[in-house]
Amino acid sequence: MSVVMTPSQVATAVDASAPVLVVRDLQKSFGGVRAVDGVSFSVEAGTMLALIGPNGAGKTTCFNMLNGQLKPDKGEVVLAGRPITGIKPRAVWRMGVGRTFQITATFTSMTVRENIQMALISHAGEIFSPFGRARDKYREAADALLGQVGMESQADRACGVLAYGDLKRVELAVALANQPKLLLMDEPTAGMAPRERIELMALTAEIAAAKGIAVLFTEHDMDVVFTHSDSVIVLDRGRLIAHGTAEQVRHDPNVRAVYLGSGATSGGH
């Protein structure tokens, strides 16, 4: 279970069974506007935590502070007991964080398999090697990852010609290449058909549970949130206004107010 904690609770929470990701009192301002204001939460291994909120709530800012794209003004991000606050994206990755992007980010001049191989080569620390053929490296491992996301039959196709849903699967496989402890997924189902969304998130949940990966994702689609999250945190104007299971959050009066009575189940906006 992922829970939201006050800073004092967090202090006592660091022990052997500590959560994979602990975020304490995260804060970021842009020109006087507090985009994220004192946000604390944690994610445990094998669970899925959804980060939701209306537009401008600070989801993306919060996300970018976790993946290294933004430096927080204040607060701390701890991954498996080690602080990763303010380090660069590539260093965050080396610490064991995989991520997918809202707009899929793949290498279009490479095949599907080569995309995975690239991540595996980097994971092995071989990106500066001018020797050997990259196509021959970690082929089996790449195919195994593609098998997990159901893309092995398209391994030799160019990433540039894939259907969008398939591209999302490739990205998921790329994100899994460094055997991450934590998976950060920014709007993982954006731009997908409803059935594809459910399939992708079911697949993610399955992999996360099997490998003990903690998953944090932002999401607009409330069906996805309520079906696939173990718990939900809600941001509004930079502050954390609710936490709990999907059911608890759904009935939270604060959350209902934020979503303007439009009904938290109707698919956000």
Next chain:
Amino acid sequence: MFDLILTQTLNGLASASSLFLVASGLSIIFGVTRIVNFAHGSLYMLGAYIAWTLVSRFGPADALGFWGGVVLAALLVGMIGVVIEVLILRRIYQAPELFQLLATFGVVLMLQDLTLATWGAEDKLGPRAPGFKSFVILFGNRFPTYELFLIAVGPLVLLVLWLLFQKTRWGTLVRAATQDREMVGALGVNQRLLFTSVFFFGAMLAGLGGALQLPREAVNLHMDLAMISEAFVVVVVGGLGSVTGAYLAAILIGILHAFGILIFPKITLVLVFLVMAVVLVVKPYGLMGKAPVGHARGHGPAEPLLLPADNLTKLAGLIGLAVLALAPLVAPDHILLTLTELVIFALFAASLHFMMGPGGMASFGHAAYFGLGAYGAALAVKWLGAPMEPALLFAPFLAGIAGVVFGWFCVRLSGVYLAMLTLAFAQIAWATAFQWVEVTGGDNGILGVWPSSWAASKFAFYYLALIICAASILALRLTIFSPLGYALRAARDNPLRSEAIGIDVMRIQWIAFIVAAFAAGIAGALFAFFKGSVFPTYMAIPRSVDALLMVLLGGVQTVSGPIVGAFAFAGLSEQLMKATMYWRFVLGFSIVLLVIAFPRGLVGASLLGLERWRGRPEAAAKPVLATEAGR
């Protein structure tokens, strides 16, 4: 001392004005059309020539004749800009930015020969401006009033531009288009008219800058490239698209020149470089520039799939190599010389392709590394008395070290910014070779760089060059398919994703830059021993453009393209030079036609044709994504 400082400051400010006029025009045109107009220096030169003719005709002593001539010249240059825009640029707004740059360079070549044909090779001395013949005494120094007038022109034009941009509808549209071109189009603004008018305006500013130089310096045929490289520096330092930034930078560079000549006469250009370097480290997008929104690194069209050579391609490569290896048995001497040169240029092109294709970094100054390789060899021979073998070994390292230093700055930028910076660095290398007469011999170059006796025959040297170049090209090719090459391509395809899987994008690109510089250095060193001499022209802009043409002619997204391109281009240009005195015009014209007709290069275009012919629907429908392989 004080009056010296004052005089030099005023000198600097005066020369800053023309620089500002040209740079602001360049900046405005870029802002709206996203085209970096290489021909802007040529428009400046035309402004000076046309003004010279008009003023001479109208009567230079008459104030109306002089000023009328200057203004009319500026307007005429504006019209020439319109002709260029309508005939050429309008057709290539959708082309990759590199092809646009190249097309405008084609215009540079054409205008160079047109100017030569119209006005002849001799410098034209301009008249003094009527009404500005006297001197003012400032702190005991005589200071020409025309200089004072020029100093006032800068802020005056800045003010006019500001009013134009803030107070007129046209100016608002220009600002809007600079921020978001698509949005302006979506709002129903006539983009064609806007682009053409902006081009007229920018060209007119350049023409005015040239015309106003008339009383200051003799009009000559080298004004175009001298001005464009300085204008690039100003625009990069000031921030692309910012007129105020261009003004500040022009003043900075102008004053730096004025004092540099006084204090370090030999290294004025190096000083400019240092300032530019400092500015770019502190503010990567220039003093007043903003990071480009929405077209950050990697946000280009999807890159095509790159596959290793299939057996047919390998066979073709082997046959080609065999033909080259056996050629000396039948080829006469002069063909052998041509082949030696072609083989060296193939390596030069392949080295540029390495950073441009897989690396995604277009260099407009790759000749710097070719030239440094050549100078490295020549200097080792001349000053260290080295024989050919160690000189050949040493030379690429000089180029490589330059790659380390220049590359460090360049990889911090991307796209046209990077291209301009590489050009500026190349100009610095060129100026060093040109100005540092004691060491480099200046314009006279270094003679007597001959191969060792065993390699002295045309026959032996050809094989030496063939073996070294073929091995180097093969090494580059293997690197492209190695993990390093893949990481490089990853960084180009999607920098965001690359960083998210632990790839240090800047470092990978830096390494590629150094490798490319080193390989170009090998080609340059061979070229020095091939010719027996080195000259600053080895590093000049035209040679950099030669390399670009070879790569683009072959197709930047194919690994074999640059080799095909090198042979095609070098063969073509040699025939041209033999055939006509105005080969520049023909070459420039061909470049423009080529860019309009084959924006994907020769190998790219033929591959596309092949796929269509084979009738593969997916490939034909999505040529960008699937057809071009590593053949």
